[in-house]
Amino acid sequence: MPDQTEQPTDSANNADWAQAGRPPRIAIVGAGMSGIAACVKLEKAGYSDVTLFEKADRVGGTWRENTYPGLSCDIPSRWYCFSFALKAQWSHRYSYGPEIQAYMESVAQTFGVTQKTRFNTAVTDLQYLNGQWQLTTERNEVMTFDIIISATGILHKPAYPAIDGLDTFAGHSFHSARWDHSVDIRDKRVGVIGTGSTACQIVGAITPQVKKMLVFQRTPQWMMALPQIEYSKRWNAMMERFPSLQKLSYHYYMQLMATTFAAGTVGNKTVQRLIHWACRKHLRESVADDALRERLTPNYQAACKRLIFCSDFYPAISSDNAALITERIENIESTGVRTTDGTLHELDVLVLATGFDPGAFILPTRVRGENGVDLETRWAGAPRAHRAVALPDFPNFWMLEGPTGPVGNISLITITEYQVDYVISMLNKMKAEGLSAIKVKSTACENYNASMRQGIKNTIWFTGGCDSWYFDASGLPNLYPFKPTRYLKDMRHPDYSEYELIR
Numbered sequence: 001m002p003d004q005t006e007q008p009t010d011s012a013n014n015a016d017w018a019q020a021g022r023p024p025r026i027a028i029v030g031a032g033m034s035g036i037a038a039c040v041k042l043e044k045a046g047y048s049d050v051t052l053f054e055k056a057d058r059v060g061g062t063w064r065e066n067t068y069p070g071l072s073c074d075i076p077s078r079w080y081c082f083s084f085a086l087k088a089q090w091s092h093r094y095s096y097g098p099e100i101q102a103y104m105e106s107v108a109q110t111f112g113v114t115q116k117t118r119f120n121t122a123v124t125d126l127q128y129l130n131g132q133w134q135l136t137t138e139r140n141e142v143m144t145f146d147i148i149i150s151a152t153g154i155l156h157k158p159a160y161p162a163i164d165g166l167d168t169f170a171g172h173s174f175h176s177a178r179w180d181h182s183v184d185i186r187d188k189r190v191g192v193i194g195t196g197s198t199a200c201q202i203v204g205a206i207t208p209q210v211k212k213m214l215v216f217q218r219t220p221q222w223m224m225a226l227p228q229i230e231y232s233k234r235w236n237a238m239m240e241r242f243p244s245l246q247k248l249s250y251h252y253y254m255q256l257m258a259t260t261f262a263a264g265t266v267g268n269k270t271v272q273r274l275i276h277w278a279c280r281k282h283l284r285e286s287v288a289d290d291a292l293r294e295r296l297t298p299n300y301q302a303a304c305k306r307l308i309f310c311s312d313f314y315p316a317i318s319s320d321n322a323a324l325i326t327e328r329i330e331n332i333e334s335t336g337v338r339t340t341d342g343t344l345h346e347l348d349v350l351v352l353a354t355g356f357d358p359g360a361f362i363l364p365t366r367v368r369g370e371n372g373v374d375l376e377t378r379w380a381g382a383p384r385a386h387r388a389v390a391l392p393d394f395p396n397f398w399m400l401e402g403p404t405g406p407v408g409n410i411s412l413i414t415i416t417e418y419q420v421d422y423v424i425s426m427l428n429k430m431k432a433e434g435l436s437a438i439k440v441k442s443t444a445c446e447n448y449n450a451s452m453r454q455g456i457k458n459t460i461w462f463t464g465g466c467d468s469w470y471f472d473a474s475g476l477p478n479l480y481p482f483k484p485t486r487y488l489k490d491m492r493h494p495d496y497s498e499y500e501l502i503r
């Protein structure tokens, strides 16, 4: 990999790469799923002067960070994979974390992404100066790039609960995304705060091993059974032999999820009713104890919060060594968690499955666009972007999985790939027309987000009667409110009239 700290050549000093006839210098921030997709697709499109900056020592993003027991993906693997790297040998329909992480590492290695990545290098500052982006790392290295692609993911900053006394707990305590594998949980009294997707997977996985499992539930969640299967060697051999079957599976699952869960969340009432019915059925058939079932029953519509797919949570919470605590947490003490009824729940291990800061995106990296416009100030707790990828006043800066992207129960890899193709179209446009910059017009971005605000009011996330991490400081869910297929169709053909094409 070239030393990026070296002085650029004369032609590289020319901010207008497209006019100078040189390749653009592209920086990708983050080597998770979207960074890998971007790097591979850029290379295939002929853009190979790419450097990835990764704060950790390996690729993988969320699949590297999360290592908790039971971690799995609730999107079928035959779809939750790169379209350019389909894989025959998935062990299960819904893969477990380590298998997905191994896949990410293998794709990165095979396609040369690893070699282009600067590991252990967090980007602290990005500033648009004189038509180029100045990138500063945590070691105060300063480099210049023509194009920035933010591939930092959405849920990467753990949210720690603001509970009195959290730091006084004398046992082992950690966030679910920072699982401490040095702690032996067998025969321990373990408390889990939260009942989101993460908590359900953890509780389902470890309850049989621990002495006592206490789940602190603030809000019950709807969940559907996960139709997990293990693939047989024969089946996978057939997949290997006939790669067209892998493609068929990829598109089958995409259509299935798009027409069911995705359609249900954005307004299809019949699908919504079916999801609700399936969740109720799952609860009824899994929890025999009436009182426990009552306490596990949400008072809002299924799929209002991010729908959970999990088959082992209900059996786990129903088991003799488990208890569901629904009294509010008063504070945490050295020996355990005290609830508002005065009970002290004594614990050896406390797991904080309390989710993530959903408004982070590329933050805390400081990003300043034209005239020093600061991204964090601009967003003010309600991140917005144009088509989830572009920001007014931030030329040649592209986000993958940015605000108001379609993230509800579908494969983010597919979404990312379409976004990368969109960015590549922009680069091709710059190259063909000798443009020095492309930036989205403020009016286009405002109109787009006005339609998002309007559309979101018809979605289950808004009408379902719940609070969730989807809501931001604007008081609205920060999601794409229409069918994801519409988003994909729109992204296929960029509308350049939405952009200022600067020579």
Ligand code: NA7
Pocket (backbone or CB within 6 Å): 155, 161, 162, 163, 176, 193, 194, 195, 196, 197, 198, 199, 216, 217, 218, 219, 306, 329, 353, 354, 355, 356, 468, 469
């Ligand atoms: P989530 O879905 O944000 O869930 C966090 C859970 O933690 C949820 O049950 C919260 O209750 C609970 N929580 C958060 N803060 C507190 C405090 N202070 N006290 C008690 N309980 C609390 O995070 P996950 O990691 O499970 O999943 C994140 C995403 O990853 C998921 O949506 C998928 O897309 C994959 P609440 O419901 O807010 O009352």
